[in-house]
Amino acid sequence: FCQTLLQTVVPPELRFASLRFLKRVLGFSSSSSYCSFEITEVNGVSTNQLYNAVQLYLGSFLSASCSRLSLSRAPNCSSTTFALSNNDCITDVFDGISVQWEHAVTQSQSQPSSRGEKRFFTLRFRKCDRDRILHSYLDYIMDKANDIRRKNRERLLYTNSHGGWKPVPFKHPSTFDTLAMDPERKRDIMDDLRDFVAGKAFYQRTGRAWKRGYLLYGPPGTGKSSMIAAMANFLSYDIYDLELTKVCSNSELRELLMKTSSKSIIVIEDIDCSADLPNRSKAPQHPARRSCSNPGAPDAPSGGKHRNNNTITLSGLLNFTDGLWSCSGSERIFVFTTNHIDKLDPALLRSGRMDMHIYLSYCSYPALKILLQNYLGSEAEDLGQAAASELREVVKKANMTPADISEVLIKNRRNKEKAVSELLEALKAKAERKEKDGGLRDEREMNGEEEMGKRSKRRGLCRAPKMGATVTPFLARKWRMLKRSRQNERENLNLKGSERS
Numbered sequence: 282f283c284q285t286l287l288q289t290v291v292p293p294e295l296r297f298a299s300l301r302f303l304k305r306v307l308g309f310s311s312s313s314s315y316c317s318f319e320i321t322e323v324n325g326v327s328t329n330q331l332y333n334a335v336q337l338y339l340g341s342f343l344s345a346s347c348s349r350l351s352l353s354r355a356p357n358c359s360s361t362t363f364a365l366s367n368n369d370c371i372t373d374v375f376d377g378i379s380v381q382w383e384h385a386v387t388q389s390q391s392q393p394s395s396r397g398e399k400r401f402f403t404l405r406f407r408k409c410d411r412d413r414i415l416h417s418y419l420d421y422i423m424d425k426a427n428d429i430r431r432k433n434r435e436r437l438l439y440t441n442s443h444g445g446w447k448p449v450p451f452k453h454p455s456t457f458d459t460l461a462m463d464p465e466r467k468r469d470i471m472d473d474l475r476d477f478v479a480g481k482a483f484y485q486r487t488g489r490a491w492k493r494g495y496l497l498y499g500p501p502g503t504g505k506s507s508m509i510a511a512m513a514n515f516l517s518y519d520i521y522d523l524e525l526t527k528v529c530s531n532s533e534l535r536e537l538l539m540k541t542s543s544k545s546i547i548v549i550e551d552i553d554c555s556a557d558l559p560n561r562s563k564a565p566q567h568p569a570r571r572s573c574s575n576p577g578a579p580d581a582p583s584g585g586k587h588r589n590n591n592t593i594t595l596s597g598l599l600n601f602t603d604g605l606w607s608c609s610g611s612e613r614i615f616v617f618t619t620n621h622i623d624k625l626d627p628a629l630l631r632s633g634r635m636d637m638h639i640y641l642s643y644c645s646y647p648a649l650k651i652l653l654q655n656y657l658g659s660e661a662e663d664l665g666q667a668a669a670s671e672l673r674e675v676v677k678k679a680n681m682t683p684a685d686i687s688e689v690l691i692k693n694r695r696n697k698e699k700a701v702s703e704l705l706e707a708l709k710a711k712a713e714r715k716e717k718d719g720g721l722r723d724e725r726e727m728n729g730e731e732e733m734g735k736r737s738k739r740r741g742l743c744r745a746p747k748m749g750a751t752v753t754p755f756l757a758r759k760w761r762m763l764k765r766s767r768q769n770e771r772e773n774l775n776l777k778g779s780e781r782s
């Protein structure tokens with residue numbers, strides 16, 4: 282009590298001077314069982330990183346009820362940071378060890394910092410805990426401070442070009458709250474992400490690289506890209522959006538990977554058509570030949586004049602996600618998205634590469650309720666019992682994507698009744714069309730659909746999707762032909778361009 286009284290009543294200058302006096306005159310031995318260390322704001326002429334880290338760390342758990350706090354906000358930061366105000370102290374417990382922190386400001390000629398003040402923290406703890414404090418505790422503080430800085434600064438989205446990454450601010454508003462999908466499935470995914478982030482020791486103990494792969498697949502407009510944004514916002518991770526068509530070779534792919542930072546999500550969207558990588562169980566293995574948009578890239582094909590074709594091989598991509606290269610940094614998440622999982626090579630999908638397969642399907646009733654909440658601000662039940670039960674019935678049969686449903690709702694967001702009636706109309710029309718198509722669907726399609734269902738079960742992909750909706754192989758074939766013709770057009774244009782040059 283008297284120590285605290287002393288600290289609050291006697292200003293630190295007087296306290297420190299009297300302590301120095303006692304030590305000098307009375308030979309006041311520091312044989313006490315405590316020791317204390319000073320962490321000054323500036324050492325020599327450079328800023329002391331540890332001082333800033335301690336300030337951030339202590340500020341993270343200073344409750345707002347603390348007697349006096351100093352608040353600050355750095356540029357490009359979205360949140361306010363608390364810090365111990367001058368001459369205040371706080372106790373922290375680490376690994377069962379209680380330590381005391383004090384922040385002091387004294388006048389000093391030697392300090393080149395502004396206004397001749399010397400700012401420093403004093404860390405006081407029992408001598409017997411010295412090793413654990415000086416090593417693990419201070420390392421822990423540095424890690425926590427880096428985490429706080431990362432969470433506070435805005436997210437960045439990197440895109441690859443000419444073998445490097447270009448960052449732009451990433452402000453996608455999608456979160457797991459706004460993502461319309463089965464709540465139980467959503468919880469599984471969030472738990473899996475939390476386990477990954479907290480899994481440093483686990484990955485070390487099991488000898489696995491600290492990385493995790495997620496494959497998001499399903500029809501267009503079901504939320505794959507929105508989920509990536511939700512993951513980044515949930516984890517406060519930056520995103521590296523890898524456009525494979527701009528990568529000229531495996532070694533460039535490897536270099537790009539080495540340039541990514543930890544605590545980030547590396548994304549390859551629409552992987553089935555962003556790299557012409559054959560599914561070996563279906564086609565002979567051949568290196569993908571694609572026009573490369575930057576023939577001047579490092580290790581572009583030899584022989585002086587650059588042929589415009591370069592290759593990324595499937596093994597290059599496999600190594601990218603799970604080979605030795607992928608361990609060049611830790612705490613990375615890989616996310617692939619595709620509308621056609623059946624086009625991907627099984628080696629790309631195996632555990633250790635794509636550990637979790639997430640099927641994003643047509644809108645279910647639980648997902649529809651989230652969309653109604655997002656766009657109309659009301660629960661389905663608030664729209665009337667009859668409307669709610671009609672919506673519940675028809676949404677199962679309609680196979681409508683959340684993107685399509687969002688369109689109907691966003692158009693009528695100021696008029697709930699109109700929004701619900703238009704939505705019911707659209708769902709019923711879709712269900713009828715599907716019913717009619719279903720009758721005309723030829724045998725092949727039915728078998729194809731069953732085959733796709735069987736394969737997904739055989740490969741242990743995510744649990745059979747609750748909505749039970751599938752992309753009819755007929756539509757998938759149409760979509761594939763459309764994507765391939767677009768791809769060929771692009772290649773022809775590129776080839777013509779290179780012949781001209």
Ligand SMILES: Nc1ncnc2c1ncn2[C@@H]1O[C@H](COP(=O)(O)OP(=O)(O)OP(=O)(O)O)[C@@H](O)[C@H]1O
Nearest residue numbers: 459460461500501502503504505506507683684687
């Ligand atoms: N599950 C969802 N929850 C909330 N909004 C969604 C969902 N799915 C789609 N949307 C809405 O539809 C739009 C398109 O979604 P998104 O880009 O995530 O689809 P996608 O699955 O990535 O499509 P594609 O396969 O064509 O890339 C988004 O702007 C989003 O607002």
Ligand SMILES: [Mg+2]
Nearest residue numbers: 505506507550
């Ligand atoms: Mg997308």
